[in-house]
Amino acid sequence: MGLSTTEQLERPAAPASVGIHSFRHFKWLPPLLALALSACGDKPPQQPAAAPPSVTVAQPAKRTVTDWDEFTGRFEAIQEVQVRARVGGFVTSVEFRDGAIVRAGDLLYVIDSRPFEAVAEQADGQLSDARAKAELARRELDRALTLNQTQAVSDSVVDQRRQTLQAARAAEMQAEGALKAAKLNIEFTHVMAPITGRVSRHLVTPGNLVQGSEGGATLLTSIVSLDPIYIYFDVDEATYQRNSRLWFEGKRPSSRDTPNPVQVMLTGETKPSHEGKMDFLDNRLDVSTGTLRSRAVIPNKDLSILPGQFGRVRIIGSAPYEALLLPDTAVATDQSRKIVFIVKEDNTVEAKPVTLGPLDEGLRVIREGLKPDDRVIIDGLQRARVGAKVSPQTGEIKPAGAKT
Numbered sequence: 522m523g524l525s526t527t528e529q530l531e532r533p534a535a536p537a538s539v540g541i542h543s544f545r546h547f548k549w550l551p552p553l554l555a556l557a558l559s560a561c562g563d564k565p566p567q568q569p570a571a572a573p574p575s576v577t578v579a580q581p582a583k584r585t586v587t588d589w590d591e592f593t594g595r596f597e598a599i600q601e602v603q604v605r606a607r608v609g610g611f612v613t614s615v616e617f618r619d620g621a622i623v624r625a626g627d628l629l630y631v632i633d634s635r636p637f638e639a640v641a642e643q644a645d646g647q648l649s650d651a652r653a654k655a656e657l658a659r660r661e662l663d664r665a666l667t668l669n670q671t672q673a674v675s676d677s678v679v680d681q682r683r684q685t686l687q688a689a690r691a692a693e694m695q696a697e698g699a700l701k702a703a704k705l706n707i708e709f710t711h712v713m714a715p716i717t718g719r720v721s722r723h724l725v726t727p728g729n730l731v732q733g734s735e736g737g738a739t740l741l742t743s744i745v746s747l748d749p750i751y752i753y754f755d756v757d758e759a760t761y762q763r764n765s766r767l768w769f770e771g772k773r774p775s776s777r778d779t780p781n782p783v784q785v786m787l788t789g790e791t792k793p794s795h796e797g798k799m800d801f802l803d804n805r806l807d808v809s810t811g812t813l814r815s816r817a818v819i820p821n822k823d824l825s826i827l828p829g830q831f832g833r834v835r836i837i838g839s840a841p842y843e844a845l846l847l848p849d850t851a852v853a854t855d856q857s858r859k860i861v862f863i864v865k866e867d868n869t870v871e872a873k874p875v876t877l878g879p880l881d882e883g884l885r886v887i888r889e890g891l892k893p894d895d896r897v898i899i900d901g902l903q904r905a906r907v908g909a910k911v912s913p914q915t916g917e918i919k920p921a922g923a924k925t
Contacts, residue, residue: 573909576901577916578864581845581891586881588839589784590764594754596819598745598828600716604629605738606731607709608637619722622824623714623744630712630723630741632731637710641703648696655689662686709733718746719824745828748821751800752785754834755812764838772840776815777802783817786833787826792883793835795819795826845891846884848918851899852877861891862898862905864913870898870905882920 610632617629662682669679714720721743725731731739767773774781776799784793797819806813817834819826826832852875853860860872873895878886891897898905899916 573868573912574901574904575912575914576864576898576905578896578913579899579916579918580894581847581887581897582884582918582920583843583845583893585841586844586846586886587837587841588879588886589835590756590760590838592754592756592815592834592836594752594785594817594832594834596826596828596830596832597751597753598718598747599749599751599818600718600744600746601828602715602718602744604712604715604741604743605734606630606632606712606741607734607738608632608706609731609733609735610634610636610710612725612727612729612731614727615723615725617714617720617723617742619720621720623718623720625714625717627714628711629714629720630725632710632712634707634710637703637706641700641707644696644700644703648693648700651689651693651696655686655693658682658686658689712741714744716744716746718744719827720744747824747826747828749797749818750821750826750828751816752783752797752819752832752834753814753816755807755810756815756836758806758811758813760838761806761813767840773837776836781837783819784835785817785819786835788831795821795832799836844878844881845887845893846881846918847887847891847897848883848899849880849885851897851902852885853902861887862902862907864896864898864911868910868913870907870909870911872907884918884920 612630613633614631615629616631617623617627623629662679662685665679665682669676723742725739725741731741764773764775768775780798780800783797783799785795785797786793787795797817799815800818801816803814815836817836847861851861853862855872855874858874859877860874862870862872865871873890875890876888878888880886896913898911898913899918901911905911
């Protein structure tokens with residue numbers, strides 16, 4: 522039987538089944554909320570403080586050094602010869618290899634000598650004829666002198682025969698000279714090396730006609746000496762004045778009268794590979810460049826240096842003095858200044874401006890701004906900051922190339 526309208530309104534509504542199933546899926550929420558609330562009550566862990574960066578420090582090297590002035594120079598041969606034909610004729614052979622080392626007296630060219638041999642034979646015959654005539658004139662003079670003692674021959678005859686003898690002897694001397702010239706021409710057909718050195722290529726091949734010295738001598742080849750070898754360089758006026766003052770003060774010998782040592786670096790080298798001595802200073806400065814032409818002699822035993830090469834010349838530029846030295850890697854640049862970083866007693870970093878000098882055995886001379894007991898950072902510059910603390914490790918400064 523159905524309910525009345527009033528009963529339907531008074532009856533409580535049954536709970537929906539959908540809500541019961543939904544709460545079953547949220548059973549995991551209470552533990553998660555409890556875990557989150559507990560985590561909100563914990564403080565974050567403290568980060569450990571960073572350790573000071575490690576750097577290598579060392580005191581500046583101290584030793585006696587000498588400054589060197591450096592200039593660009595060019596090598597030139599001490600002896601250079603252009604080999605030319607001394608007699609004309611046809612070249613019959615070339616007796617050297619292009620670019621080889623030749624010794625003084627080595628045969629280089631052969632020129633056809635037959636025309637000169639014929640001239641020599643003719644001169645020899647003329648000399649024999651002149652000698653015969655001179656001998657006849659001498660005998661006739663002797664006879665005239667004997668007869669003149671008995672007045673069989675007049676004095677005028679004696680004078681004539683004496684003059685005939687003198688003329689015969691002069692003709693004999695002329696014939697002797699002609700024969701010597703002919704023999705010299707035969708000798709000149711064999712062109713010899715006048716000096717020891719490296720020969721260039723041959724400029725004339727066999728079968729060509731060459732001219733002798735009397736008609737514009739033909740150039741055959743050239744030879745340059747190699748050991749020793751000159752290097753010429755130009756010294757600027759300021760360096761010349763400074764070295765002159767050192768000489769007047771007795772601190773540096775003059776290269777005019779003392780073979781001061783020089784060091785030479787070839788192209789591509791980073792340190793001197795050859796040593797030599799000063800040999801010449803010019804007697805005036807070049808008015809157009811304000812430089813003084815100078816020259817040094819360099820041994821070249823291995824013949825590795827050729828005339829015409831460039832080289833860097835180092836000459837003594839000061840008296841010996843005590844200096845502090847650092848590797849170039851320990852020097853930093855701050856705009857236009859050069860600085861080094863030192864570690865103070867409290868292990869903090871300080872920057873010091875310095876004045877640099879030349880390199881000596883791979884180390885840089887520090888002229889000003891550094892003390893002997895300063896602890897200079899030589900490794901780890903990129904980790905150092907001015908005013909920050911570092912952890913210094915003691916190192917050692919050694920010349921470039923020294924064994925570790």
